[in-house]
Amino acid sequence: MYGKDDFELRHAPHDLDRDFPASGAGRPETTPAISVSNLNKTYDSGFQALRDIDLEVHRGEIFALLGPNGAGKTTLISIICGLVNATSGRVLVEGHDNFSAYREARSRVALVPQELTTESFETVWATVSFSRGLFGKPPNPDHIEKVLRDLSLWDKRNNKIMTLSGGMKRRLLIAKALSHEPRVLFLDEPTAGVDVDLRHGMWEVVRHLRETGVTVILTTHYIEEAEEMADRVGVINKGSLVVVEEKNELMRKLGGKRLTLQLSEPLERIPEGLDGRNLDLAADGYELTYTYDSNGEGTDIAALLTELGEAGIHFTDLHTEQSSLEDIFVSLVRERQ
Ligand SMILES: Nc1ncnc2c1ncn2[C@@H]1O[C@H](COP(=O)(O)OP(=O)(O)OP(=O)(O)O)[C@@H](O)[C@H]1O
Numbered sequence: 001m002y003g004k005d006d007f008e009l010r011h012a013p014h015d016l017d018r019d020f021p022a023s024g025a026g027r028p029e030t031t032p033a034i035s036v037s038n039l040n041k042t043y044d045s046g047f048q049a050l051r052d053i054d055l056e057v058h059r060g061e062i063f064a065l066l067g068p069n070g071a072g073k074t075t076l077i078s079i080i081c082g083l084v085n086a087t088s089g090r091v092l093v094e095g096h097d098n099f100s101a102y103r104e105a106r107s108r109v110a111l112v113p114q115e116l117t118t119e120s121f122e123t124v125w126a127t128v129s130f131s132r133g134l135f136g137k138p139p140n141p142d143h144i145e146k147v148l149r150d151l152s153l154w155d156k157r158n159n160k161i162m163t164l165s166g167g168m169k170r171r172l173l174i175a176k177a178l179s180h181e182p183r184v185l186f187l188d189e190p191t192a193g194v195d196v197d198l199r200h201g202m203w204e205v206v207r208h209l210r211e212t213g214v215t216v217i218l219t220t221h222y223i224e225e226a227e228e229m230a231d232r233v234g235v236i237n238k239g240s241l242v243v244v245e246e247k248n249e250l251m252r253k254l255g256g257k258r259l260t261l262q263l264s265e266p267l268e269r270i271p272e273g274l275d276g277r278n279l280d281l282a283a284d285g286y287e288l289t290y291t292y293d294s295n296g297e298g299t300d301i302a303a304l305l306t307e308l309g310e311a312g313i314h315f316t317d318l319h320t321e322q323s324s325l326e327d328i329f330v331s332l333v334r335e336r337q
Contacts, residue, residue, distance in 0.1 A: 031095040032056040033184050033215035034080060039089030041075050041239075049075040051239045053089070057184070057232075062206065062216045064226035064247075067236035068333055073219040076236065077186045080217075081111045094183055107135055110177035111186040120162035124153055127161060128175045135180035147178045150212070151205060167198045171205060178214075185209060187218040191225060203229055227251075227325035237333050247325065254328045259290040259301060261308075262317040271311045277304060288313070 034057040041050040049072045057063045067073050078084040080091050082098050082105060091098040091105070098105035122130075128144050148154045151171040156164060164172065170190070177185055190206065191199040199222075206216055206229055220226055226233055226247070233250055235243045243250065266285030280289045290304060308315070 031059075032092070033059045033061075033094060034217070035092040035095075036076075036080065037090055039076070039079065039091065040087045041072075041079060041084070042087045049239050050079075050086075053236075053241050055234060055241060055244060057215060057217055059094075059183075059215055060210060060213055061231040062210050062218070062229050064230035064233050065217060065219045065236060066223065066226055066233060066329055067219075071236045072239045073236055074188065077111065077188065077217065077219065081109050081186060082106045083111070107137075107180065108183045109186065110180065110182035110184070112173050112177045112188065112190065114189050114192055115173075121160055123158050123160055124148065124164070124172060124175075125157040127172070128179050131176040132179035137180050143181060144179060147175050150208065151175050151178075166194065167201055170194065170198070170202060174205065174209075178209075182214070184215045184217065187216060189220055190218055191220070191222060199225070223324070223326040223329050233325070235329060235332050243332060250328060251322070251325060254332070256323050257292055258321045258323070259292070259304075260319055260321070261288045261290070261315040262286060263288060264314045264316050267313060271313070274307060274311060277307075288315075 034055070036053055036055040039050055039053040040048070042048045053076060065073050065076065075084060079086045080093070080098065082102060085099075093105035093108045096104040096108065125144065125148070128147065129139065129141075132140065132144065145154065148157055151174055153168060153171055153175055156168060161169070161172065174185075174187075187206065191202050194202070203225070206218070209216055218225075218230075230247050233243070233245060233247050234241055245253070263286050267281055267288070268285060270279050270281055270288075278291050280291070281287070282289070288308075290301075
C-alpha cells in the first residue's frame with residue numbers, strides 16, 4: 001500500500017532548481033530521468049527497508065526493478081514518487097529535488113497502481129480528465145484524446161468503467177497516470193494476475209510509451225517480463241541494490257550456455273582426456289551436457305566435438321540453451337541469502 005509516511009527533515013539539497021527556471025526550460029537533456037543517492041529508509045517500526053541506494057535511470061529507457069518479496073521495491077518507488085519520505089538521501093526527478101522542489105518533481109512522475117479502486121459509474125473520458133485536474137493542470141482535451149487513442153481506449157471514451165474488460169481497465173490506469181503528462185511512469189507489477197494474451201498486450205503498450213519519450217520504471221515478479229522489455233535491470237535484495245546493468249550486458253556477463261548431446265550409444269563414464277572439460281553425463285548414459293561461458297576462452301565447440309569423435313563418442317542430436325534472466329536473478333538473490 002502507498003501511504004504518506006511520517007515527515008523527516010533531510011539536508012538542504014543542492015539541485016538544479018537553483019540554476020534553471022521553474023518551467024524546466026533549459027535543463028540539459030542529459031539530466032537523468034531519476035537520480036537517487038545515498039537513500040536510506042527506516043520505518044517507524046525500526047525496520048530498515050532501504051540501505052544506501054544509488055541509482056540513475058536514463059531518460060527514455062525501460063528500467064526493470066526486480067527483487068524477491070519484501071526486498072524494498074515498493075518502498076523505493078514510493079519514495080521516488082513522493083508518497084513515502086526517505087530517512088536520508090535524496091531523489092532528483094529530471095534534476096528537481098523531490099523534497100525541496102516537491103511540486104516540480106511530483107508533476108513529472110506518475111505511478112500506475114495494480115488495480116482500479118472505484119469510479120465504476122464514471123465514463124472513461126471523465127475519469128481521465130479528472131485525474132489531470134488533480135495535478136492542477138488546465139483541461140487539455142487534445143492531450144486526453146491522444147492518450148486514449150494511444151492506449152486504444154478512444155472508442156470506449158463514453159463507456160462507464162464498469163463495462164470495460166480487465167485489459168481495458170489496466171490500460172485505463174495507465175491513461176489516468178498519463179493524463180497530466182508525466183515524464184516518468186512507474187508501473188507496479190503491470191501484469192500481475194493477468195492472462196498471457198493480456199500480458200503481451202501490456203508489453204506492447206509499454207514499448208509504445210517508450211517510443212513516445214516516456215521513461216518507464218517497472219517492478220515485476222515475472223522475470224520474463226523484464227527479459228522481454230527492459231533496457232536495463234536493477235536487482236534489489238534485502239534493501240540493497242545488488243546489480244544495475246544493461247539487460248543484454250547482464251545476460252552476457254552472468255549468463256552461461258549449455259550444449260546437450262544425445263548419444264547414439266550409452267556411455268558408462270566420461271573418457272579420460274575429456275574429464276578436464278566441463279561435461280556431465282546423465283544417469284542413463286545417453287545425454288552429455290557441456291556447460292560453458294559463452295564469452296570465455298576454451299569454449300571451442302568444434303574442438304570438443306572433434307575430441308568426442310576421436311574418443312568414439314557419436315551423437316544423434318545436439319542443442320544449445322542460453323541461461324535466462326530468471327536463472328541469473330535466482331543465482332544473484334540466492335548468493336546473497
Ligand atoms: N509501513 C511500513 N512499516 C514497517 N515496515 C514496512 C512498511 N512498509 C513496508 N515495510 C517492510 O519493508 C520491507 C520492504 O517492503 P516493500 O513493500 O518495499 O517490498 P517489495 O520489494 O515491494 O515487496 P513485494 O514484492 O512483496 O511487493 C518489507 O520487509 C516490509 O515488511
